[in-house]
Amino acid sequence: xxxxxxxxxxxxxxxxxxxxxxxxxxxxxxxxxxxxxxxxxxxxxxxxxxxxxxxxxxxxxxxxxxxxxxxxxxxxxxxxxxxxxxxxxxxxxxxxxxxxxxxxxxxxxxxxxxxxxxxxxxxxxxxxxxxxxxxxxxxxxxxxxxxxxxxxxxxxxxxxxxxxxxxxxxxxxxxxxxxxxxxxxxxxxxxxxxxxxxxxxxxxxxxxxxxxxxxxxxxxxxxxxxxxxxxxxxxxxxxxxxxxxxxxxxxxxxxxxxxxxxxxxxxxxxxxxxxxxxxxxxxxxxxxxxxxxxxxxxxxxxxxxxxxxxxxxxxxxxxxxxxxxxxxxxxxxxxxxxxxxxxxxxxxxxxxxxxxxxxxxxxxxxxxxxxxxxxxxxxxxxxxxxxxxxx
Numbered sequence: 001x002x003x004x005x006x007x008x009x010x011x012x013x014x015x016x017x018x019x020x021x022x023x024x025x026x027x028x029x030x031x032x033x034x035x036x037x038x039x040x041x042x043x044x045x046x047x048x049x050x051x052x053x054x055x056x057x058x059x060x061x062x063x064x065x066x067x068x069x070x071x072x073x074x075x076x077x078x079x080x081x082x083x084x085x086x087x088x089x090x091x092x093x094x095x096x097x098x099x100x101x102x103x104x105x106x107x108x109x110x111x112x113x114x115x116x117x118x119x120x121x122x123x124x125x126x127x128x129x130x131x132x133x134x135x136x137x138x139x140x141x142x143x144x145x146x147x148x149x150x151x152x153x154x155x156x157x158x159x160x161x162x163x164x165x166x167x168x169x170x171x172x173x174x175x176x177x178x179x180x181x182x183x184x185x186x187x188x189x190x191x192x193x194x195x196x197x198x199x200x201x202x203x204x205x206x207x208x209x210x211x212x213x214x215x216x217x218x219x220x221x222x223x224x225x226x227x228x229x230x231x232x233x234x235x236x237x238x239x240x241x242x243x244x245x246x247x248x249x250x251x252x253x254x255x256x257x258x259x260x261x262x263x264x265x266x267x268x269x270x271x272x273x274x275x276x277x278x279x280x281x282x283x284x285x286x287x288x289x290x291x292x293x294x295x296x297x298x299x300x301x302x303x304x305x306x307x308x309x310x311x312x313x314x315x316x317x318x319x320x321x322x323x324x325x326x327x328x329x330x331x332x333x334x335x336x337x338x339x340x341x342x343x344x345x346x347x348x349x350x351x352x353x354x355x356x357x358x359x360x361x362x363x364x365x366x367x368x369x370x371x372x373x374x375x376x377x378x379x380x381x382x383x384x385x386x387x388x389x390x391x
Contacts, residue, residue: 352377
């Protein structure tokens with residue numbers, strides 16, 4: 001039988017998506033993580049219960065509470081509208097801070113913070129960034145700062161102090177484009193960034209200098225764009241951008257060989273792997289920072305009735321499982337684990353919203369996330385939740 005011209009690429013796709021992607025979890029990455037954390041996927045095997053008093057469907061043994069609503073006065077801060085990407089930071093007193101972006105347009109965005117004590121009680125709330133535009137997702141750094149990303153064509157990255165002691169700093173070296181999220185590779189001290197465009201790119205930043213603690217200088221470095229050498233998956237080559245500030249040409253159009261990703265969304269670094277999502281084709285990708293190989297972890301097109309659709313923000317738990325928030329799906333956070341994909345939770349009655357900002361407390365005992373527009377479907381209707389249970 002004559003081979004179809006697309007057959008080699010199809011076989012390669014299957015190889016890397018089913019072996020190079022989900023197979024990552026069966027390698028040392030999965031086993032080493034599981035040695036000190038029980039997989040969460042087992043806790044949800046019996047499915048979700050009916051909605052609780054907050055309209056959240058959860059597995060048996062889990063509970064929800066609302067910690068903030070958009071417009072609500074919390075201490076000296078009014079919780080922001082359109083809460084989006086978020087993460088937590090440990091505090092010296094044994095508590096933690098949950099940071100959340102505000103995806104409002106026309107310099108009405110920014111980021112806010114909720115501070116909890118060691119018992120999980122809310123003890124403060126405040127702004128850490130103001131008067132910026134469409135702060136969508138972002139990423140945390142090992143040096144305890146929050147990188148807030150602006151999602152518009154001239155968007156940039158702001159480095160913010162979750163403890164609110166330092167003023168936010170603009171980091172132009174991280175590029176001017178429609179930023180979505182950023183993750184720091186702690187092994188190689190490089191930053192990876194996604195771009196929310198249908199023909200967007202995957203970017204990598206490498207500093208030229210480092211401080212006394214070994215942290216990269218975010219004002220002096222090289223921004224590169226990824227090229228998957230042989231099609232959509234496989235080995236990756238990186239190309240320096242001639243104009244990271246996009247003064248003359250958009251960054252995604254500066255390197256012809258740059259690979260296009262359909263709507264880059266959340267991104268996360270875990271034990272040598274970069275995971276990121278693309279909403280245009282409902283995929284989760286993995287990039288091995290050591291072998292420089294790109295694979296597909298999840299592809300909704302492989303399922304007749306996919307449990308996960310509208311892939312967006314992403315995080316990874318201590319067991320190495322991916323937790324993916326849905327936008328345009330069923331308002332779920334879904335667990336992607338070896339051989340299993342199951343919903344962890346679902347918010348009902350909020351079909352015009354999206355799930356944003358999933359983040360575990362530093363000890364892994366609590367999960368925070370937001371419904372960006374709540375039941376009203378408007379930015380002012382945002383709701384931020386906390387989930388507790390047998391994590």
